[in-house]
Amino acid sequence: MCGIVGYAGPKPAAPLLLNGLAKLEYRGYDSAGLALLTGNHHLNIIKKAGKIGNLIAAVKAAKVPASITSGIGHTRWATHGQPTDQNAHPHMDCSGRVAVVHNGIVENYQHLKKQLQDKGHQFRSQTDSEVLAHLIEEQLKKHPWKEAVRRSLAQIQGTYSVVAVYEGEPHTLIGARSGGGALVVGWGKGETLLASDVPALLAHTRRVSYLDDNEMAVVTPTGPSFLNVLTGKPVVKKVSEIEWTAEQAEKGGYPHFMLKEIMEQPRALEDTFTSRLDPRTGSVVLEGKFWDSPFIGKFKKITLLAMGTSYYAALVGKFLLEKYLRIPVDVENASEFRYRNPILGKDTLAIVITQSGETVDTLVALREAKAKGARIATICNVMGSSATREAEGVLITRAGPEIGVASTKAFTTQLGAFWLLTLFLAGKRKTMPVSELKKKAKELSRLPQLMAGLLKQRKSLEKIAHEYAHYFNFLYIGRGIHYPIALEGALKLKEISYIHAEGYPGGEMKHGPIALIDSKMPVVAIAPKSSAVYEKMLNNMEEVKARQGRLIALVEKGDKLAAAKADAVIEIPSVSEDLSPILSVVPLQVLAYEIAKKKGREIDQPRNLAKSVTVE
Ligand code: F6R
Numbered sequence: 033m034c035g036i037v038g039y040a041g042p043k044p045a046a047p048l049l050l051n052g053l054a055k056l057e058y059r060g061y062d063s064a065g066l067a068l069l070t071g072n073h074h075l076n077i078i079k080k081a082g083k084i085g086n087l088i089a090a091v092k093a094a095k096v097p098a099s100i101t102s103g104i105g106h107t108r109w110a111t112h113g114q115p116t117d118q119n120a121h122p123h124m125d126c127s128g129r130v131a132v133v134h135n136g137i138v139e140n141y142q143h144l145k146k147q148l149q150d151k152g153h154q155f156r157s158q159t160d161s162e163v164l165a166h167l168i169e170e171q172l173k174k175h176p177w178k179e180a181v182r183r184s185l186a187q188i189q190g191t192y193s194v195v196a197v198y199e200g201e202p203h204t205l206i207g208a209r210s211g212g213g214a215l216v217v218g219w220g221k222g223e224t225l226l227a228s229d230v231p232a233l234l235a236h237t238r239r240v241s242y243l244d245d246n247e248m249a250v251v252t253p254t255g256p257s258f259l260n261v262l263t264g265k266p267v268v269k270k271v272s273e274i275e276w277t278a279e280q281a282e283k284g285g286y287p288h289f290m291l292k293e294i295m296e297q298p299r300a301l302e303d304t305f306t307s308r309l310d311p312r313t314g315s316v317v318l319e320g321k322f323w324d325s326p327f328i329g330k331f332k333k334i335t336l337l338a339m340g341t342s343y344y345a346a347l348v349g350k351f352l353l354e355k356y357l358r359i360p361v362d363v364e365n366a367s368e369f370r371y372r373n374p375i376l377g378k379d380t381l382a383i384v385i386t387q388s389g390e391t392v393d394t395l396v397a398l399r400e401a402k403a404k405g406a407r408i409a410t411i412c413n414v415m416g417s418s419a420t421r422e423a424e425g426v427l428i429t430r431a432g433p434e435i436g437v438a439s440t441k442a443f444t445t446q447l448g449a450f451w452l453l454t455l456f457l458a459g460k461r462k463t464m465p466v467s468e469l470k471k472k473a474k475e476l477s478r479l480p481q482l483m484a485g486l487l488k489q490r491k492s493l494e495k496i497a498h499e500y501a502h503y504f505n506f507l508y509i510g511r512g513i514h515y516p517i518a519l520e521g522a523l524k525l526k527e528i529s530y531i532h533a534e535g536y537p538g539g540e541m542k543h544g545p546i547a548l549i550d551s552k553m554p555v556v557a558i559a560p561k562s563s564a565v566y567e568k569m570l571n572n573m574e575e576v577k578a579r580q581g582r583l584i585a586l587v588e589k590g591d592k593l594a595a596a597k598a599d600a601v602i603e604i605p606s607v608s609e610d611l612s613p614i615l616s617v618v619p620l621q622v623l624a625y626e627i628a629k630k631k632g633r634e635i636d637q638p639r640n641l642a643k644s645v646t647v648e
Contacts, residue, residue, distance in 0.1 A: 034135035034646070035059045035107040036215065037232045038195045038205045041223025041253045044098040045069075046091050049105035052225075052232035053084055055281060058289065058435040059229065060642030061107035062115035067122040067131035068096060068103035069202035075131050076100075079120035102203050102253075104195045104226075106133035109642050112141075113158030122197075123162040125169035126154050132168070132196045134161035135213045135228055137647050139190035164188065168196060178250055181206045185248070185261045191392060191647065193243070195226050205251040208261055209243040213646045214390050214418060217241045217249045217256045219271060224251045229644070230414070231433055234278040241269040242416050272416055281433045288635045290436035290528070294621050295487060300441040301614070302480040303430035304448045309455070311477040314469030316456040322425035327407055328460055331381040334361040335406065337369060337397040338385035339645070341439040341523060345411075345446035346385050347516035348613050352454040355610070357463050366397035367648070380406040383453075387434055387442035388644040389417025396648065398422055411449045413442050427453060436636045437643050438527045440621045443520065444483075447614045451476055475607060479614055482605045486618050489603070490626075493619055496584065496600045497626030503554050503582075506533040507545060508620075509572055510558035511565040517558055517613050521620035528628040528638050538565070538572040549579040556623075557598075558616055561588045562609040573597045584623075586616055 035056030039045050049066055064087040065079025078094055080086035084107070106121035113119040122131040138144070141160035144167065149155070153166045167187055171180035177198050185194070191211030198204075207226045209215040218225035218233035218240050226249065227233050233240065243249055246261045247269075258267040286292035308317050322328075334353055336346035343365060350361040364374065366384070376382060382401035386394045389412040398419065402408050409425030413434065420426045429445035455472060458464035464472075500506075506525055510518035519535035526533045536545050538557070549555065555576045559569040570593070576583050577597060585598035588606045595601045602619045604612065628635050 034109050036133050036135060036195055036228040038104040038226035040102045040203050040205050040251050042101055045100050045103040046096040049103055050088055053105045053107050055231040056107055056229055058437060058636060058643050060437060060637060061109050063120035064107045065120045065122055066103055066105045067197055068100045069199060070100055075128060075199045077122055077124060077131060079117055081115050081117050081120060104133050104197055111137060111647060112160045119157045119159050123157060123165045125165040127169060129199045130165050130168045132165045132194055134164060134192055134194045135646060136192035137190045138163055138188050177201045182248060182261055182264055193228055203252055208248040210246050215243040223253055224256050226251055230274055231281040234281055238274040239271050240274055241271055276433050281435060290438055290625055290635050293434055293436050293441045297441045297444050298480040298484040300431040300445050301448045304445045308452055309473055309477060311474040314466055314473045315459055316452050318427055318456050320426055332379040334359055335376050335380055335382045336363045337366045337382060337394060339366050339391050339393050341443050341520060342385040342387060344516045344520040345443055348447055348513060349450035351513045352450050352610060356454050356458045367393035369397040370400040376401060376404050376406045378405045382406040383409045384419055385411045385446055386419050387413045387439055389414040389419035390644045390646055392646050392648055411446055437638055437641050438524055444614055475611055483615060483618060486604060486615055490622055493622045494626045497623055498630055500554050501627045501630040506531060506554050508535040508556045509538045511538040511569055512563060513610060513613055514558040517617050520617055521556060524621055524624035528624055528633055528635050529631050538569050541572055549576055549581040551580040554582040554584055556584045558586045559594050560612045561591050562612060
């Protein structure tokens with residue numbers, strides 16, 4: 033959702049900013065723009081509705097000289113005002129000397145806009161963001177650049193990450209962050225960058241500082257300095273080294289990031305286990321002091337908080353944690369959590385599950401749980417993200433950068449992380465015998481290899497996809513630990529193919545959804561034989577067949593009984609029930625991918641969706 037890049041250094045700014053924006057395309061956007069400080073220090077704004085290609089053409093037509101070496105770029109995901117050229121960022125003040133790009137929402141913008149209009153300011157867009165440019169213009173009448181920006185930001189309510197430029201100080205970019213939305217400062221050699229997300233920086237530097245709430249970065253080619261927006265006092269920031277490489281954020285020969293990320297899953301899972309899981313002893317090591325604190329042996333309740341695919345991972349996590357720890361686990365949709373006065377306190381471990389670590393609903397829930405006294409941990413894929421900075425305990429999934437909007441490798445590594453957590457806690461709290469810990473650890477360590485074998489089935493999934501791509505609705509059914517996989521399978525399909533799909537527990541069918549079944553309704557039944565409710569799932573499959581539903585059955589290899597009932601069969605290797613979600617979701621990802629491809633969809637950037645949802 034909205035992307036920001038800023039550059040101050042010796043290189044031509046326009047191509048560098050456009051490349052940076054291209055790396056952020058995955059976040060989802062509907063217009064894009066640049067503000068460049070031209071040789072004679074005039075601000076040049078180029079912005080276009082639609083994809084970055086439109087902006088590239090406009091930049092080319094504008095013949096931007098290579099001597100321009102500072103500027104800012106933005107991809108906008110519309111919230112206030114339609115995705116038009118005019119509403120695209122950057123936005124300028126009346127004088128045309130200040131430009132800003134903004135992610136988030138200025139909640140008090142109507143009030144501020146009215147005040148500014150009363151003073152004679154003319155607004156050119158319908159956005160909330162434009163008020164900031166005019167606020168800065170007002171403050172510049174009394175204060176120098178840095179102080180003018182600081183005082184303007186202090187008037188804004190809401191969540192934001194922003195970067196502002198001023199033609200009076202063409203080599204000093206100012207970035208700031210509050211509430212949600214990330215802003216990362218990249219420390220280059222003789223150049224300094226700003227970005228909303230790490231992939232935009234990787235080609236230039238891997239040394240970064242993450243802005244925290246109410247912090248401002250004053251960025252020049254020689255480096256950044258930091259201060260607190262509210263007090264104006266200097267802040268010293270840690271410099272971290274990013275482990276991801278620039279190549280990891282490239283397609284690497286695949287037609288889509290989503291396919292690349294599906295295929296990377298065996299590696300991602302293996303990396304997530306490496307140095308943590310010991311199959312010989314059944315022990316698990318988690319990094320960080322929190323996991324060895326006395327609280328880990330004492331807490332009485334777990335609350336899992338997440339959105340979307342991460343929420344479905346949490347539903348699987350609940351099964352594992354409750355089964356092996358015998359501790360009550362609540363799974364909460366993070367966006368609902370703070371609005372219902374939830375019950376949790378000092379004896380609660382709240383775990384936020386988030387690929388990006390920047391999902392605002394999840395972060396707000398994290399803060400609510402913290403305010404209520406819970407101790408906070410996170411299962412997260414992005415080290416340095418807000419979730420990892422705000423949680424005490426951090427369990428990093430080592431999926432590497434996930435660029436495709438539809439989450440795949442993040443999900444399977446989240447499931448892997450839940451297993452690590454379960455075995456770790458069960459070992460600490462002695463709720464599983466060592467023999468059982470060893471058995472599970474051994475089985476887990478085999479999963480990456482089994483998954484790699486499973487991915488060789490792509491051709492047969494492509495065939496099923498071609499047969500079913502013309503249907504308008506799909507149902508996915510699963511029971512027990514496979515029910516969240518039915519939800520995830522349906523979500524993948526709807527996100528990228530725009531086919532209506534719903535997931536249900538098999539047992540729910542007779543309570544309503546079965547009314548939908550006829551010969552035009554494909555039903556994907558997740559029916560591994562290892563399931564404790566396998567027989568019941570077979571009954572559900574019969575019920576679908578009896579009503580002429582088209583049955584796609586996901587079964588264990590060699591299960592002729594279940595396969596015989598189906599119109600199409602997807603096979604997964606036999607593993608114990610609790611482990612099989614990590615495998616069963618994989619062909620469902622591929623199926624969704626192949627259907628979306630057949631339908632010619634924009635797989636990596638599906639309509640209306642953003643990779644990281646940074647507004648509520
Ligand atoms: C679905 C998807 C989303 C995210 C959700 C949470 O494919 O990617 O549903 O899972 O927006 O995002 P994170 O995990 O970054 O908090």
